Amino acid sequence: MTRLNACAALLAGVALSAFCGAANAQTMRPEVGKPLQRAVAAMRAGNYAAANAAVNEASRARGLTGEESFVIQELRGSIAQGSKNYPLASKIFADMLASGRVPAAEQVKLYAAEASMSYQMRNYAAVPGWVQKYSAGGGRDPAILDLRIQSYYDGKDYKNAALAEAADIKAITAARRVPTETQLQILVNSQRELGDKAGFHATMVQLVTYYPKALYWENLVGSVQTTPGYSTRLDLDVYRFKLAQGTLTKPTDLMEMTELALQVPLPGEAKTIVDGAFASGALGTGPEAARQQRLRDLVNKTYASELKTLPGREAEAQGSHDGNLAASLGEEYASYGQFDKAIGLMQLAMKKDQLRHPEETKLHLGLIYMRAGHKPQAIATFRTVGGKEGAADIARLWILQLSHG
Numbered sequence: 001m002t003r004l005n006a007c008a009a010l011l012a013g014v015a016l017s018a019f020c021g022a023a024n025a026q027t028m029r030p031e032v033g034k035p036l037q038r039a040v041a042a043m044r045a046g047n048y049a050a051a052n053a054a055v056n057e058a059s060r061a062r063g064l065t066g067e068e069s070f071v072i073q074e075l076r077g078s079i080a081q082g083s084k085n086y087p088l089a090s091k092i093f094a095d096m097l098a099s100g101r102v103p104a105a106e107q108v109k110l111y112a113a114e115a116s117m118s119y120q121m122r123n124y125a126a127v128p129g130w131v132q133k134y135s136a137g138g139g140r141d142p143a144i145l146d147l148r149i150q151s152y153y154d155g156k157d158y159k160n161a162a163l164a165e166a167a168d169i170k171a172i173t174a175a176r177r178v179p180t181e182t183q184l185q186i187l188v189n190s191q192r193e194l195g196d197k198a199g200f201h202a203t204m205v206q207l208v209t210y211y212p213k214a215l216y217w218e219n220l221v222g223s224v225q226t227t228p229g230y231s232t233r234l235d236l237d238v239y240r241f242k243l244a245q246g247t248l249t250k251p252t253d254l255m256e257m258t259e260l261a262l263q264v265p266l267p268g269e270a271k272t273i274v275d276g277a278f279a280s281g282a283l284g285t286g287p288e289a290a291r292q293q294r295l296r297d298l299v300n301k302t303y304a305s306e307l308k309t310l311p312g313r314e315a316e317a318q319g320s321h322d323g324n325l326a327a328s329l330g331e332e333y334a335s336y337g338q339f340d341k342a343i344g345l346m347q348l349a350m351k352k353d354q355l356r357h358p359e360e361t362k363l364h365l366g367l368i369y370m371r372a373g374h375k376p377q378a379i380a381t382f383r384t385v386g387g388k389e390g391a392a393d394i395a396r397l398w399i400l401q402l403s404h405g
Helices: 006-011 018-025 030-044 048-059 066-082 086-099 104-120 124-136 147-154 158-174 181-194 197-210 214-224 232-245 251-263 267-280 289-319 323-335 339-351 358-371 375-382 391-403
Strands: none
Touching: 030 048, 030 066, 048 066, 066 086, 086 104, 104 124, 104 147, 124 147, 147 158, 147 181, 158 181, 158 197, 181 197, 197 214, 197 391, 214 232, 214 391, 232 251, 232 358, 232 391, 251 267, 251 289, 267 289, 267 323, 289 323, 289 339, 323 339, 323 358, 339 358, 358 375, 358 391, 375 391
16 A cells, blocks of 8 residues: 655755755865766756766865765765665765754755655655654655555554554545545555454544545445444344445355345345346355245245235234334334334334334434435434444444435
């Protein structure tokens, strides 16, 4: 996961400090200044061998002053940098910085070069220190500042990568700006490496919010089931979201979803699932075709028999203090496409006593509103879903999906 290629851009062509050398070369003795000017011209043309030869010529002049020696060394570092001899360039620039003779403005440029070269050499541990000096000296180029986090990540220091990236993203979103996709990718991958399931899920939500790609949706849905506290009672709800996303295509998954719907029981939904799978060819072909047909036959039989019992059970649910009866029947009516009855029963259920799973009831009411075409009511209901067993996470998925159309 590479955030940027800024270091390559910074190091390409003539090195930053060479321009200082070019200016100084004009004020030196001819036997030193003229070859140094040729060296700078050769560097600008990308001819580093000629540049190096010219610098060597200047270095052979007798009685070099401290200033002349310093500029020669500066140009040697620039040639090494430009020709990608980063170990030599890094040593030369570090010596220059240690000498105390580099002006403040040039120091910042050399810090940037050191950070970039350290990254290019994969000396990731050295990068944050150079970036810190660059920032303290007034450097503001985001490409250089971002090398700190990139070096943590590429150096497999996922803890510091996650901490630093999370802080940056928090500041960006607080300022009502959008973090880059790469920033979120580095954070989410660091959290995955650290086993931070809750953090991973939260960052995946940000990814699909700002960059709603199919892969991010798939990863986000998968993260719901690995979030601490998740209840397998919600497996059918996870399958529902995958089916709506168009990512539920495996015959085994479609069979399991159908079986889960039958167990609830939601025979109407089971029939919708299995009929759609047969129509698309996902079920009904291949070596498992006979088993899949038997499941379809069971669904059709249950669908017909359960439909006849709905009116009698509705009267029982209306008269009972147990809200679970009304909630269960409301979901079953919805599975048959009778949404008005379903909504009424679900609302009734939430007014009664002893709901075993009230957050799931609110989640399922939101789903019924959505299937009935009442988008505003669906979103409003989803926003009321809480708890720590996964219902709230799934509700947020639907809100995101509805918000993205």
